[in-house]
Amino acid sequence: MAATHSHTFDEFVSEADAVPTDGWDFSWFEGRATEARPSWGYARAMGERLGRASAALDVQTGGGEVLNSAPRLPGLTVATEGWAPNVAKATRLLHPRGVVVVASPEDAPLPFADGAFDLVTSRHPVRADWVEIARVLRPGGTYFAQHVGPSSAYELVEHFTGPLPEESHNARHPDRERAGAEAAGLEIVDLRAERLRMEFFDIGAVVHFLKKVVWMVPGFTVDAYLPQLRSLHERIESEGPFVAHSSRHLFEARKPVS
Template sequence: MRAFEELVDEAGRADVSGWDFSWLDGRATEERPPWGYARLLSERLPTVGSALDVDTGGGEVLNEAPVLPPRMVVTESWPPNVSRARDLLRPRGVEVVEAADPVSAEPFPLPDASFELVTSRHPVRPNWSEIARVLMPGGTYLAQHVGPGSAFELIEYFLGPLPEQRSGRDPQREAGEAAAAGLEIVDLRTARLHMEFFDIGAVVWTLRRCVWWVPDFTVDRYRDTLRALDEQIRAGGSFVAHSTRHLVEARRTRPVSPRTAPR
């Protein structure tokens, strides 16, 4: 294995925009959920006339679908991802809408009852009232969410125990919030998945990409922690963590409060 400084410097310079994780090939692995979200998305999109993909990142997951509906819209808030999504998706006729930070819970900049299908892969924070608002009556939400305690073995290595945060993103709680917004849950599946990091560069790149895991992360700030983890990886061959995911399918079954947003 290459020296600590070489691995860290390389990872610190690498591009982390978009949702392309191919930089980690051969350096980290993550088990995939059994339901195959990309396949489900590809099967569902051609069956509708209009769809919205929320928190699309750089559009990489959506772009895997061979057929898109006649009207396809995506939202994204991080400017580098907005630019990547436009470059990737506009040639396919997709409308890319720059939205507010999902944490702000601002309304989607889209009209009421606009879409037969709303999708999302790993939304930052599901805005259930807005999802229900932009769905047509009888429309469907299909998404893969990050679950509770995901990758917390790695996160807590840097930040220490976080018992309260571990309980966030609970699928049953989210199902209740969806129901309160006017959506009926028709499918809810969960999975706990194996993750493995084979060198410290993979850890650095991942923490730079998933900035919400260790919000104050920089190599300089955590250099001693990184050195200790590097020694652990070299001694044991890898660092093991676990991600959690849940598949959510919900349908708009009752009227919701209108809040017409600008086009």
């Protein structure tokens, strides 16, 4: 249900522009935006696998919220994160549970020994480095993750950027990721994809979303995109919620024993 905010454009934008963007807590969107969830229930399924693992790595953990949702964590659990505010937030959240949080750039090799983990997890990694994932997995170990798929929320993105080249629509395609995983020596156990409805009820939700999910419109600032924001605000006010569609896929891959 749409929120019944009676803000002006400037009030919506100012309010959203001031909200902190660290971590992966999306509670601020309550009543302002919705996104359908994939049918497979990633956090629950991740928690089940963590409960059976002996040594686990969560890659690009954000603020640690998803990892922390697991009822039980292995005795050895490590998380990596590249953005300093998220490193601090994840450390505060996860250290009490015995998790070691390692500051590691997203494009750097994983700072761990070969075969260090029997489970590697990740929710919405910027990019899956298949060679590194395969390297740090033990033989018989599993990579279990939820990825952002192709053309995710492009209805919204292209409002700000204009039409994107066809190649960008094919980026993150599950078939490409399957090929990358297999080239690194991993066996695909499960790969499922879904496209899910998103609704933005006010322009403040759009501003906060684009500031939080920074790769959607790189370099986004309110000032840089003021005309697009105003036109979208007017559209929402006159037509109702702006609808887009996110793209998600579930990935489970296994490192062969031999």
